[in-house]
Amino acid sequence: MPGSVEALHAEFFNALVAVLPQLDHLHYGLSDPADRSIFGAPRRLARGPAALFDRLMRLGDIEGLLRGAVAVDVGCGLAASGVQLARRYGLVVEGVNITEAQVPLARARVAAAGLSDQVRVHHADGRAMPLPDACADLVMLVECAFHVPDKDRLMVEIARVLKPGGRLLVADQERVGPPLEVMGMFFFGAEGTLARAGAEAGLRLITQEDVSAEIAAWMLDYARAGDYPARLGLAAWAALRGRPGAAAAFWRGSQRFEALIREELRARGGQDRLGESPIRRLREHTARELRDGESRYVLQRYERVA
Numbered sequence: 001m002p003g004s005v006e007a008l009h010a011e012f013f014n015a016l017v018a019v020l021p022q023l024d025h026l027h028y029g030l031s032d033p034a035d036r037s038i039f040g041a042p043r044r045l046a047r048g049p050a051a052l053f054d055r056l057m058r059l060g061d062i063e064g065l066l067r068g069a070v071a072v073d074v075g076c077g078l079a080a081s082g083v084q085l086a087r088r089y090g091l092v093v094e095g096v097n098i099t100e101a102q103v104p105l106a107r108a109r110v111a112a113a114g115l116s117d118q119v120r121v122h123h124a125d126g127r128a129m130p131l132p133d134a135c136a137d138l139v140m141l142v143e144c145a146f147h148v149p150d151k152d153r154l155m156v157e158i159a160r161v162l163k164p165g166g167r168l169l170v171a172d173q174e175r176v177g178p179p180l181e182v183m184g185m186f187f188f189g190a191e192g193t194l195a196r197a198g199a200e201a202g203l204r205l206i207t208q209e210d211v212s213a214e215i216a217a218w219m220l221d222y223a224r225a226g227d228y229p230a231r232l233g234l235a236a237w238a239a240l241r242g243r244p245g246a247a248a249a250f251w252r253g254s255q256r257f258e259a260l261i262r263e264e265l266r267a268r269g270g271q272d273r274l275g276e277s278p279i280r281r282l283r284e285h286t287a288r289e290l291r292d293g294e295s296r297y298v299l300q301r302y303e304r305v306a
């Protein structure tokens, strides 16, 4: 990632966590496309990420794993999945995250959950993990593959750490058309890229669910809940709780991040609309892409070929 984009993203992200310490899942969510009440949007927005995680657990038949089985969470964010895998299913978890600033935050969440003896968080690249061969019964790859340009290397490394017969669970977005790079942070592959890379690495795609419509509905809930009101509300909340420094840093960080997205939207030929948040526009744009079939959001289950 180019330094400036990464630094800006980290600044925004750290400021966000400072005002919203309960943030854990760092991935998109599922909303019911049939439930469109405006007043329900904030609730659906808050519940969506956990709904996505639960759906992935069902696809992966996680209940079928023995307690004490080892899971590797590649691109583990703030260890939301790791905490759930340990608490609900009794798994031992190795989280791997390339973003240094997130590692202490993830470890703090694990410690707060009383799970430090069950969940470890490593600062490392998912393409070169500090883990032995064939150590994992399960690998999770939730919204990480689309941050990685060379998906072949990623899948080879995942195959290396998985035991024969072990499973890989993926949540990822792919383009139906040609691949697309956005802001040096997202590398959306063409449809089927990950499955092909997996097949070459010895990972067989067993099943796949297309949840594009539910992800699009969740993105529209974001737009409906309003980006400016939500950000102002968060900053005001932090200030009222006696953390004016965190509130100011969050507002500053979010403005800079917004400017970055505005630049990207302009580069793609979009016009600024007075008073409208570019972050909200980006969400609407993604929702449209998913609804119009230009990209797909899929949940996948792979098996390590023996």
Ligand SMILES: C[S@@+](CC[C@H](N)C(=O)[O-])C[C@H]1O[C@@H](n2cnc3c(N)ncnc32)[C@H](O)[C@@H]1O
Residues within 6 Å of the ligand: 024, 025, 026, 027, 074, 075, 076, 077, 078, 079, 080, 081, 096, 097, 098, 099, 102, 124, 125, 126, 127, 141, 142, 143, 144, 147, 148
């Ligand atoms: C959209 S977040 C998803 C986080 C987490 N999987 C979750 O579900 O909450 C993407 C995460 O992948 C991490 N990441 C991106 N590229 C990576 C790489 N090459 N190796 C390891 N982690 C990576 C980012 O730092 C970030 O934590």
